[in-house]
Amino acid sequence: MSHLSIDQLIELREPGSEPGRETAQAHLQQCEACRAEAELLDQRVARLRALPAPRPSRSRFLETRAAFVRGRRRRHIQRGGLVGLALAASLLLAVGLRSDQSPDGTLIPVAQTENELAGAIARSQELENALRLYDPESRVLDGRTAGLALRLEDQLSAVxxxxxxxxTLGQLHTSRRHEQLRLWRERVGLLDALMDVHLTRASFAGL
Incomplete structure (x- = not known):
């Protein structure tokens, strides 16, 4: 049995009477997989709507900035990969440490912190690879979607x-590992949101 495409799910979120709409709606009511995908789409739209409102801009501002997106995205991905490799190597130097202290004072085994960091780094690299495969630079974005992507790119730069x-501080500063973990988790969230922007095409989702 074939399932509804993302385009069809997006169309069903909006009022209308397009040909085949009733058939698609009937399929959605009967298909558990499509209902789950529709719920995921709703969650993505809600996350995008929760982003801060864009600052007032001059005419053609987004078009001008969009010219820099390709090179900047490559730098984000390359920088994230290099930082990830450096951090993964530095984690090996901490094997001799038995425990670490969380911000609330709780002692946590270093191995647990390392595993969580490694998982966040791996997830970040998976999302970066997914962005490469999706090749967003080759796709045309409307102004609103481009604006959301640029805001996420700015936040990625800061992280x-x-x-x-x-x-650059090294693993002698063990208290920094929890901050590193927080930042990597934030990076994963931003990359995930960036994928959502491109995959759901926010402008067609009513944003």
């Missing part, structure tokens, strides 16, 4: 700068 600063 990457903080990760670079922390990675």
């Amino acid at each position: 990457d700068r903080q990760l670079e600063m922390l990675s």
